[in-house]
Amino acid sequence: MSQKVLLSVIEFLGYPNMRPLYERLGYKVATEFSVRKAIALMRKTPPDVVVADFFSDSDFRDRVSNLESLLAAAQKQAGCKTLVFYVPGHQDALDKVRQRFRIDAALTLPVREAELEAVLREWV
Numbered sequence: 001m002s003q004k005v006l007l008s009v010i011e012f013l014g015y016p017n018m019r020p021l022y023e024r025l026g027y028k029v030a031t032e033f034s035v036r037k038a039i040a041l042m043r044k045t046p047p048d049v050v051v052a053d054f055f056s057d058s059d060f061r062d063r064v065s066n067l068e069s070l071l072a073a074a075q076k077q078a079g080c081k082t083l084v085f086y087v088p089g090h091q092d093a094l095d096k097v098r099q100r101f102r103i104d105a106a107l108t109l110p111v112r113e114a115e116l117e118a119v120l121r122e123w124v
Helices: 020-025 035-044 066-077 087-101 113-123
Strands: 006-008 028-032 047-052 081-086 107-108
Touching: 006 020, 006 035, 020 028, 020 113, 028 047, 035 047, 035 066, 047 066, 066 087, 081 087, 081 113, 107 113
Parallel strands: 006 028, 006 047, 047 081, 081 107
Antiparallel strands: none
Protein backbone atom coordinates (compact mmCIF):
# COMPACT_ATOMS: atom_id res chain seq x y z
CA MET A 1 0.00 0.00 0.00
CA SER A 2 1.42 3.41 -0.94
CA GLN A 3 1.87 6.21 1.55
CA LYS A 4 -1.06 8.60 1.81
CA VAL A 5 -0.47 12.20 0.75
CA LEU A 6 -1.60 15.13 2.90
CA LEU A 7 -1.64 18.59 1.35
CA SER A 8 -1.32 21.34 3.93
CA VAL A 9 -2.43 24.75 2.66
CA ILE A 10 -1.27 27.47 5.03
CA GLU A 11 -2.28 30.98 4.03
CA PHE A 12 -2.25 32.39 7.55
CA LEU A 13 0.39 31.10 9.92
CA GLY A 14 -1.90 31.42 12.91
CA TYR A 15 -1.39 27.92 14.27
CA PRO A 16 1.51 25.67 15.22
CA ASN A 17 3.39 23.56 12.69
CA MET A 18 1.48 20.28 12.52
CA ARG A 19 3.84 18.57 10.05
CA PRO A 20 5.44 16.35 12.76
CA LEU A 21 1.97 15.03 13.66
CA TYR A 22 1.05 14.43 10.02
CA GLU A 23 4.29 12.54 9.43
CA ARG A 24 3.95 10.56 12.67
CA LEU A 25 0.57 9.36 11.40
CA GLY A 26 2.25 8.13 8.22
CA TYR A 27 1.33 10.87 5.76
CA LYS A 28 3.68 12.16 3.08
CA VAL A 29 3.25 15.92 3.51
CA ALA A 30 3.19 18.60 0.82
CA THR A 31 2.83 22.23 1.90
CA GLU A 32 1.68 25.22 -0.14
CA PHE A 33 1.14 28.80 0.95
CA SER A 34 -1.44 29.82 -1.68
CA VAL A 35 -4.63 28.21 -2.94
CA ARG A 36 -3.57 28.73 -6.56
CA LYS A 37 -0.34 26.77 -6.06
CA ALA A 38 -2.16 24.12 -4.02
CA ILE A 39 -4.65 23.50 -6.84
CA ALA A 40 -1.80 23.14 -9.34
CA LEU A 41 -0.11 20.64 -7.04
CA MET A 42 -3.38 18.71 -6.61
CA ARG A 43 -3.52 18.18 -10.36
CA LYS A 44 0.00 16.72 -10.40
CA THR A 45 -0.16 14.75 -7.15
CA PRO A 46 -3.72 14.05 -6.00
CA PRO A 47 -3.82 14.18 -2.19
CA ASP A 48 -5.73 11.85 0.10
CA VAL A 49 -6.27 14.67 2.61
CA VAL A 50 -6.30 18.46 2.27
CA VAL A 51 -5.86 20.53 5.44
CA ALA A 52 -6.38 24.27 5.00
CA ASP A 53 -7.12 27.37 6.98
CA PHE A 54 -10.40 29.14 6.30
CA PHE A 55 -11.09 32.82 6.33
CA SER A 56 -13.90 35.01 5.12
CA ASP A 57 -13.46 38.57 4.00
CA SER A 58 -15.98 41.12 2.81
CA ASP A 59 -13.54 42.11 0.03
CA PHE A 60 -14.33 38.95 -1.95
CA ARG A 61 -16.56 40.00 -4.83
CA ASP A 62 -17.83 36.68 -6.15
CA ARG A 63 -17.29 34.30 -3.27
CA VAL A 64 -17.50 33.94 0.50
CA SER A 65 -14.04 32.61 1.37
CA ASN A 66 -10.49 31.83 0.37
CA LEU A 67 -11.19 28.10 0.02
CA GLU A 68 -13.99 27.76 -2.47
CA SER A 69 -11.73 27.08 -5.45
CA LEU A 70 -9.64 24.65 -3.42
CA LEU A 71 -12.71 22.77 -2.18
CA ALA A 72 -14.08 22.55 -5.72
CA ALA A 73 -10.78 21.01 -6.88
CA ALA A 74 -10.69 18.62 -3.90
CA GLN A 75 -14.19 17.34 -4.68
CA LYS A 76 -12.92 16.23 -8.10
CA GLN A 77 -10.29 14.00 -6.42
CA ALA A 78 -11.77 10.57 -5.68
CA GLY A 79 -11.66 9.82 -1.97
CA CYS A 80 -10.01 13.11 -0.98
CA LYS A 81 -10.93 14.25 2.53
CA THR A 82 -10.98 17.93 3.51
CA LEU A 83 -10.22 19.38 6.91
CA VAL A 84 -10.57 23.08 7.62
CA PHE A 85 -9.16 25.18 10.48
CA TYR A 86 -11.25 28.27 11.23
CA VAL A 87 -11.78 31.10 13.69
CA PRO A 88 -15.10 30.67 15.54
CA GLY A 89 -16.18 34.16 14.40
CA HIS A 90 -16.26 32.84 10.81
CA GLN A 91 -18.74 30.05 11.59
CA ASP A 92 -21.58 31.67 9.58
CA ALA A 93 -19.40 32.02 6.49
CA LEU A 94 -18.15 28.45 6.89
CA ASP A 95 -21.76 27.24 7.07
CA LYS A 96 -22.49 29.02 3.77
CA VAL A 97 -19.49 27.38 2.11
CA ARG A 98 -20.57 23.98 3.46
CA GLN A 99 -23.89 24.39 1.66
CA ARG A 100 -21.98 24.34 -1.65
CA PHE A 101 -18.92 22.22 -0.93
CA ARG A 102 -18.11 19.11 1.07
CA ILE A 103 -15.96 19.72 4.14
CA ASP A 104 -15.31 16.44 5.94
CA ALA A 105 -14.15 18.01 9.21
CA ALA A 106 -13.64 21.48 10.67
CA LEU A 107 -11.68 22.42 13.78
CA THR A 108 -11.62 25.79 15.50
CA LEU A 109 -8.45 27.74 16.10
CA PRO A 110 -6.45 27.35 18.20
CA VAL A 111 -6.23 23.78 16.92
CA ARG A 112 -5.82 21.20 19.65
CA GLU A 113 -3.39 18.53 18.54
CA ALA A 114 -5.38 15.71 20.17
CA GLU A 115 -8.53 16.66 18.22
CA LEU A 116 -6.59 16.93 14.98
CA GLU A 117 -4.95 13.57 15.57
CA ALA A 118 -8.32 11.92 16.26
CA VAL A 119 -9.75 13.19 12.96
CA LEU A 120 -6.72 12.17 10.92
CA ARG A 121 -6.47 8.72 12.51
CA GLU A 122 -9.96 7.97 11.16
CA TRP A 123 -8.67 8.69 7.65
CA VAL A 124 -5.31 6.89 7.70
